[in-house]
Amino acid sequence: xxxxxxxxxxxxxxxxxxxxxxxxxxxxxxxxxxxxxxxxxxxxxxxxxxxxxxxxxxxxxxxxxxxxxxxxxxxxxxxxxxxxxxxxxxxxxxxxxxxxxxxxxxxxxxxxxxxxxxxxxxxxxxxxxxxxxxxxxxxxxxxxxxxxxxxxxxxxxxxxxxxxxxxxxxxxxxxxxxxxxxxxxxxxxxxxxxxxxxxxxxxxxxxxxxxxxxxxxxxxxxxxxxxxxxxxxxxxxxxxxxxxxxxxxxxxxxxxxxxxxxxxxxxxxxxxxxxxxxxxxxxxxxxxxxxxxxxxxxxxxxxxxxxxxxxxxxxxxxxxxxxxxxxxxxxxxxxxxxxxxxxxxxxxxxxxxxxxxxxxxxxxxxxxxxxxxxxxxxxxxxxxxxxxxxxxxxxxxxxxxxxxxxxxxxxxxxxxxxxxxxxxxxxxxxxxxxxxxxxxxxxxxxxxxxxxxxxxxxxxxxxxx
Numbered sequence: 001x002x003x004x005x006x007x008x009x010x011x012x013x014x015x016x017x018x019x020x021x022x023x024x025x026x027x028x029x030x031x032x033x034x035x036x037x038x039x040x041x042x043x044x045x046x047x048x049x050x051x052x053x054x055x056x057x058x059x060x061x062x063x064x065x066x067x068x069x070x071x072x073x074x075x076x077x078x079x080x081x082x083x084x085x086x087x088x089x090x091x092x093x094x095x096x097x098x099x100x101x102x103x104x105x106x107x108x109x110x111x112x113x114x115x116x117x118x119x120x121x122x123x124x125x126x127x128x129x130x131x132x133x134x135x136x137x138x139x140x141x142x143x144x145x146x147x148x149x150x151x152x153x154x155x156x157x158x159x160x161x162x163x164x165x166x167x168x169x170x171x172x173x174x175x176x177x178x179x180x181x182x183x184x185x186x187x188x189x190x191x192x193x194x195x196x197x198x199x200x201x202x203x204x205x206x207x208x209x210x211x212x213x214x215x216x217x218x219x220x221x222x223x224x225x226x227x228x229x230x231x232x233x234x235x236x237x238x239x240x241x242x243x244x245x246x247x248x249x250x251x252x253x254x255x256x257x258x259x260x261x262x263x264x265x266x267x268x269x270x271x272x273x274x275x276x277x278x279x280x281x282x283x284x285x286x287x288x289x290x291x292x293x294x295x296x297x298x299x300x301x302x303x304x305x306x307x308x309x310x311x312x313x314x315x316x317x318x319x320x321x322x323x324x325x326x327x328x329x330x331x332x333x334x335x336x337x338x339x340x341x342x343x344x345x346x347x348x349x350x351x352x353x354x355x356x357x358x359x360x361x362x363x364x365x366x367x368x369x370x371x372x373x374x375x376x377x378x379x380x381x382x383x384x385x386x387x388x389x390x391x392x393x394x395x396x397x398x399x400x401x402x403x404x405x406x407x408x409x410x411x412x413x414x415x416x417x418x419x420x421x422x423x424x425x426x427x428x429x430x431x432x433x434x435x436x437x438x439x440x441x442x443x444x445x446x447x448x449x450x451x452x453x454x455x456x457x458x459x460x461x462x463x464x465x
Contacts, residue, residue, distance in 0.1 A: 016142055017154040019201045023135045024158020025166075026095065026194020030128040031159075032168035033102060033184060034059050034121050040172070040279040040289070041180045045111050049280060053405025058121040063395035065129040069387035070244045072133045085203030087141070090134045092198055098127035099191040106184030131194075136390065137383035140374050141204035149320075152370040153312035156363070157305060164301050164359075166190060172293035247381035248388070256440030260376070263432040264393045267328065267369065270335055270426025271362070280405075281338070281415055286346045300355040307363020314364065320372045321437045325430060327365035332426035334361045335419055342415035369393075 032038075035056075042052050072090050076082070080089035105120040135155075143151045167187060174183035251257055282292050314323045334357040341350045373393075377385045404418075411417050 014147065014150070017150065019197055020139050020142070020151055020154040021158040021161070022197035023091075023138065023194055023201075024155035024160075025162035026158075026191055026197070027128075027132055027135050027155070028159030028161065028163030029167045029187065029190050029194075030098065030102060030124055031163040032171060033105065033187065034125050034128070036168055036279045037171045037175070037183075038121065040283060040292075041175070042110055043280050043283055047110065047114070049405035049409055051114070051405070052280060053403060055118065055121065056404075058118050059125045061122070061126040061129040062132070063391050065133050066384065066388035066391040068130070069133045069384040070247065072130070072137070072387075073247075073381060073383040074242070084198070087134060087138045088198050088201065088203050091131065091138065092195060094127055094131040094134060095191050095195045095198070098124070098131055099188050101127045102188035102191070103185060106181050106188060109181075132390070133383050133387045136374075136386045138204060140377055140382045140386060141379060142202075145375065148374045149312045149315035149367065149371045152315075152374060153308050153367050156308050156311075156366050156370065160301060160304050160308070160363075162190065164296060164304060169293040169296045169301070172289045172296075176289045176293075247378075247384035250378055250381065251376075251385060251388070256436065259432065259435055259440055261389075261392060263429055263436060264373070264389055265395070266432070267324075267429035268365075268393055268426075269428065270332060270422040270424075278338070281342070282351075284413075284415075285341070285351075287351065291348070291351075295352055295355050299352050300359040303356040304359035304363040307360040308367055309363075311364040311367030315368050315371050320368060320375060321433065321441065323368040324365070324372060325433050325437065327361060327368050328426070328430055328433065331361040331365045332423050332430075334358050335423035335426055339416045339419035339423070342419060 038055065039052050042055065043049075076086070077089050077093055080093045083089065084092055101120070101124040105117070105124055108117045108120050110117045139151055139155055140148070167190070171183045171187055174186055178186075254260075279292070311323070311327065314326065318326070334354075337350075337354040337357045341347065341354045344350050373386060373389045376389060407421070408415065408418050
């Protein structure tokens with residue numbers, strides 16, 4: 001019995017999990033600053049629910065970061081890349097600008113200039129989304145596939161340490177005692193923790209499969225036949241293909257790729273609607289900033305940690321897709337606890353129950369979802385393909401969540417009906433998931449060779465610009 005228990009938790013003892021935990025912290029810290037806490041700040045100043053909902057559009061970079069992910073995969077930064085390596089250099093570069101962006105947001109005043117706040121939020125979201133590209137690629141390249149579940153759990157633990165405990169609850173405490181601007185200014189310095197983790201972490205060395213190298217070689221050889229084109233133009237076209245087109249072309253050659261993309265797009269729609277307006281809901285019920293922070297920190301965070309831990313175990317025991325189905329069904333069901341809270345009024349006990357249920361199932365489903373996306377990535381294009389898949393899920397969540405405030409206004413503020421609708425919407429992706437389970441089970445990308453990606457690029461005659 002003890003041996004089985006030890007084996008179950010063995011992946012979490014890997015030293016690399018600590019690095020992923022801290023990098024997850026850096027990734028999670030900016031999230032409440034552009035989502036939940038920002039919504040509360042704006043509502044406290046009298047901004048309408050519809051306008052608050054529209055602020056979700058300022059987070060669009062999270063949904064579109066696949067557009068510049070190829071640059072993160074292949075472009076070498078002056079000084080940073082040479083000094084720290086491809087992944088670590090990009091991480092330190094983006095973290096420096098992210099810290100600056102959050103500090104600039106702390107200098108704004110929503111009561112005086114809402115547009116300036118929106119621009120500052122857009123800057124924070126852009127740098128945070130770029131940091132996510134680097135951290136996700138680093139995580140996938142640092143681990144072997146059988147550790148993706150544990151690695152996802154460690155990263156998500158870190159995300160909630162930064163996002164739920166420090167950024168959200170800590171931000172609310174700071175806002176209560178020192179004001180919102182000071183809270184944002186202090187939290188900007190929290191990005192330094194992620195920068196320290198990068199400085200003390202190794203640079204991963206991913207591999208490229210033989211099939212990927214062969215396909216790239218074939219395309220580049222065809223380009224060389226156009227002797228009428230200048231050599232530099234052919235080299236630029238080759239770089240463009242390998243960096244921008246090859247990651248997408250490789251994915252579309254897989255069986256069921258359209259089904260996979262459709263599932264990713266709609267799977268977490270219900271959560272998107274609930275998450276954007278939950279803070280506004282708590283305030284309208286009459287809960288104080290301190291009450292929201294206390295419940296989030298003491299109950300929500302603890303439940304989330306347990307959900308994440310069990311999510312990693314669930315993935316290992318039943319497989320990625322079945323774990324997604326179980327956790328997705330549980331998540332949709334727990335949305336109804338918010339409808340119960342809305343019907344009950346300002347009930348602290350039901351508030352705690354709703355937060356515990358929501359955070360527990362969020363932990364379960366997020367681990368399975370992140371591990372699934374990681375399993376779909378070819379290590380030759382880790383940053384680009386993961387960003388594409390994650391962005392697809394974020395795109396639906398961000399755009400739909402922008403209408404959440406409008407929905408509640410159209411329902412005349414009937415929060416109970418709103419949360420029932422979020423539960424129904426959360427079920428939409430499960431039939432698609434059943435199709436994937438029975439027709440397109442998880443098939444990892446081609447097996448890897450010992451050849452590193454940089455060597456592979458040079459073999460094909462394509463160098464980093």
